Amino acid sequence: MLDSRTSSAEQTLGYSAIMDETAPRPGRSMFAWLVGASQLLGVASVVLTGVWMGHYRGGFAWDGSGREFNVHPLCMVLGLVFLQGDAILVYRVFRHEAKRNVKVLHGIIHLLALIISIVGIVAVFDFHRASKTPDMYTLHSWCGMATLLLFIIQWVMGLLFFLFPVASSWLRASYLPIHVFCGLVLLVMAIGSSLLGITEKLLFSIMPTYSQFAPEGVLANTLGILLVGFGVLLGYLITKEEFRRPPNPEEEALSVHFKTLTEGGSPTSP
Amino acid sequence: MLDSRTSSAEQTLGYSAIMDETAPRPGRSMFAWLVGASQLLGVASVVLTGVWMGHYRGGFAWDGSGREFNVHPLCMVLGLVFLQGDAILVYRVFRHEAKRNVKVLHGIIHLLALIISIVGIVAVFDFHRASKTPDMYTLHSWCGMATLLLFIIQWVMGLLFFLFPVASSWLRASYLPIHVFCGLVLLVMAIGSSLLGITEKLLFSIMPTYSQFAPEGVLANTLGILLVGFGVLLGYLITKEEFRRPPNPEEEALSVHFKTLTEGGSPTSP
Numbered sequence: 450m451l452d453s454r455t456s457s458a459e460q461t462l463g464y465s466a467i468m469d470e471t472a473p474r475p476g477r478s479m480f481a482w483l484v485g486a487s488q489l490l491g492v493a494s495v496v497l498t499g500v501w502m503g504h505y506r507g508g509f510a511w512d513g514s515g516r517e518f519n520v521h522p523l524c525m526v527l528g529l530v531f532l533q534g535d536a537i538l539v540y541r542v543f544r545h546e547a548k549r550n551v552k553v554l555h556g557i558i559h560l561l562a563l564i565i566s567i568v569g570i571v572a573v574f575d576f577h578r579a580s581k582t583p584d585m586y587t588l589h590s591w592c593g594m595a596t597l598l599l600f601i602i603q604w605v606m607g608l609l610f611f612l613f614p615v616a617s618s619w620l621r622a623s624y625l626p627i628h629v630f631c632g633l634v635l636l637v638m639a640i641g642s643s644l645l646g647i648t649e650k651l652l653f654s655i656m657p658t659y660s661q662f663a664p665e666g667v668l669a670n671t672l673g674i675l676l677v678g679f680g681v682l683l684g685y686l687i688t689k690e691e692f693r694r695p696p697n698p699e700e701e702a703l704s705v706h707f708k709t710l711t712e713g714g715s716p717t718s719p
Numbered sequence: 720m721l722d723s724r725t726s727s728a729e730q731t732l733g734y735s736a737i738m739d740e741t742a743p744r745p746g747r748s749m750f751a752w753l754v755g756a757s758q759l760l761g762v763a764s765v766v767l768t769g770v771w772m773g774h775y776r777g778g779f780a781w782d783g784s785g786r787e788f789n790v791h792p793l794c795m796v797l798g799l800v801f802l803q804g805d806a807i808l809v810y811r812v813f814r815h816e817a818k819r820n821v822k823v824l825h826g827i828i829h830l831l832a833l834i835i836s837i838v839g840i841v842a843v844f845d846f847h848r849a850s851k852t853p854d855m856y857t858l859h860s861w862c863g864m865a866t867l868l869l870f871i872i873q874w875v876m877g878l879l880f881f882l883f884p885v886a887s888s889w890l891r892a893s894y895l896p897i898h899v900f901c902g903l904v905l906l907v908m909a910i911g912s913s914l915l916g917i918t919e920k921l922l923f924s925i926m927p928t929y930s931q932f933a934p935e936g937v938l939a940n941t942l943g944i945l946l947v948g949f950g951v952l953l954g955y956l957i958t959k960e961e962f963r964r965p966p967n968p969e970e971e972a973l974s975v976h977f978k979t980l981t982e983g984g985s986p987t988s989p
Contacts, residue, residue: 583930588918588943595944630958634951641911641947648858648915652922660853673858674865677911681904688900688958 476691484542487682490675491531497672498526505665506654513579517572522646524569529596529639530676532562534683537632541686544694556612559604566597589645596638603631633687640680644673746961754812757952760945761801767942768796775935776924783849787842792916794839799866799909800946802832804953807902811956814964826882829874836867859915866908873901903957910950914943 502509502519509523510516536558543551577584585594610616610624647669651659659666686692772779772789779793780786806828813821847854855864880886880894917939921929929936956962 586930586932586936588914588921588940591940591944592914592947626959630955634954637907638947641914644858644862644911645914645918648918649922651858652919652926656922660856662856666856670858670861674861677862677865677908684904685900689896 480541480686480692483682483686484538487534487538487679487686490679490682491534494672494675494679495523495527495531497668497675498523501665501669501672505668511572511575513576515576515580517579518576520572521569521576522643522650524565524572525593525639525646526643526676528562528565528569529600530636530643530679532558532565533600533636533639534679536562537636537687538683540694541692544692548694548697552611556604556608559607563601563604566600570597587645587649589642589649592638592645593642596635596642599631599638600635603628603635633684636683637680640676643676647673750811750956750962753952753956754808757804757808757949757956760949760952761804764942764945764949765793765797765801767938767945768793771935771939771942775938781842781845783845785846785850787849788846790842791839791846792913792920794835794842795863795909795916796913796946798832798835798839799870800906800913800949802828802835803870803906803909804949806832807906807957808953810964811962814962818964818967822881826874826878829877833871833874836870840867857915857919859912859919862908862915863912866905866912869901869908870905873898873905903954906953907950910946913946917943 502523506519507516509519511520536555539551539554539558543554574584576582584590606624607628610621610628616624651666651669655663655665772793776789777786779789781790806825809821809824809828813824844854846852854860876894877898880891880898886894921936921939925933925935
């Protein structure tokens with residue numbers, strides 16, 4: 450556990466480089482396997498969504514047709530599930546890197562997730578407008594919209610609290626556990642909304658053949674199971690104490706780029 | 720915090736009865752409000768499911784008709800969501816009671832949840848058989864069946880590991896965090912499966928009027944949102960450190976009814 454306790458100051462100066470290579474790392478290989486499996490599930494989910502929309506639903510376009518709708522599932526699975534999940538995961542994968550860098554990476558991946566999700570939302574509303582389909586009447590739309598709106602609030606709050614020194618240390622420390630909890634809730638809500646979207650799309654498109662185990666139905670169901678698997682693995686990796694960022698008082702005290710040294714409290718590591 | 724650290728031996732002997740009434744209880748009122756809100760959401764979900772099936776879908780019967788199907792959602796929301804959630808919650812609500820009693824209560828509520836869920840599953844398969852509807856082709860059925868099977872495994876494992884002294888202390892201590900994590904995953908999966916079931920039922924039954932915001936659709940969507948709220952509150956109550964059962968080495972050492980004193984390890988409190 451020695452390497453995990455190494456201070457950021459030492460890391461910055463490279464003192465711990467050799468120790469990192471030689472010290473025993475309990476649970477490290479398990480962690481690597483789980484992260485690898487989660488990435489496999491995440492990428493497979495995005496690919497399967499692409500195959501479903503590309504092969505079975507006629508491909509992609511931006512012309513108000515069903516092919517514009519097809520942009521929606523791909524963007525949401527890529528942005529609000531895969532990228533949102535990985536933005537959270539960087540705190541575990543890079544838990545021995547300088548916190549500032551990880552924080553910036555966390556914010557950038559979330560920004561990417563946000564932009565892609567907004568493109569996905571615009572695609573479906575644009576398709577509804579062109580095809581005169583009513584908006585926001587299904588449970589999928591209610592859950593999905595709630596997820597996106599809360600995701601935007603969470604992102605803006607995260608930016609104000611943790612990337613720009615607007616809030617006091619005490620406020621940051623109080624908000625951190627809420628931010629972390631809401632992040633996991635949002636990931637679960639995004640996955641749940643995706644599953645609702647899959648069910649909706651299948652019943653709108655292939656209701657007569659779905660019950661005969663049409664390949665498209667089986668593929669979309671499999672996509673749903675992969676998304677659940679991604680969520681379960683992410684949930685495990687994020688909540689397991691052993692994989693958390695080790696507390697580092699020295700780093701907290703040195704992190705002048707986020708807060709002034711005159712302030713009292715110090716936010717704990719997420 | 721004094722009362723929360725009081726040992727089980729003291730509690731058993733009634734030494735802490737007066738202290739419990741007078742000592743300050745930080746976070747206690749917040750906890751009570753959250754538990755109250757969760758119960759309100761849980762009961763409202765069960766009632767709304769009953770109203771949906773009872774009022775809009777023709778009521779309940781056991782005759783192979785759609786009224787037998789109606790037993791399914793009611794049983795699943797009551798058993799696999801509400802009771803499963805509350806079975807987990809007893810560890811927080813009764814965190815100052817003797818662990819053995821809480822454990823037994825946890826097992827009994829889960830057993831009740833299991834029986835009710837099995838009735839719910841039998842109802843839908845029986846309805847499918849009578850109406851010649853194919854089984855297990857939707858994402859709802861895949862997720863729901865996976866949830867129920869994993870719930871049964873989780874219940875049997877819990878029984879063997881924690882209620883009967885089959886496993887060693889070391890094994891129990893290793894399994895406990897997995898049991899706790901899987902419990903929360905199963906609750907989330909049960910809620911997710913319910914949402915899928917709501918979407919499926921609405922698209923099978925009222926697709927033409929759903930898009931015109933038919934009262935039945937709005938009611939069922941609201942049910943979905945209540946279930947999400949129940950899940951979020953339960954998730955918060957279960958994972959928040961402050962609400963956890965305080966560690967009690969004396970109780971662990973005294974809990975001879977669960978393990979022999981000759982064994983080495985000691986499972987930590989869930």
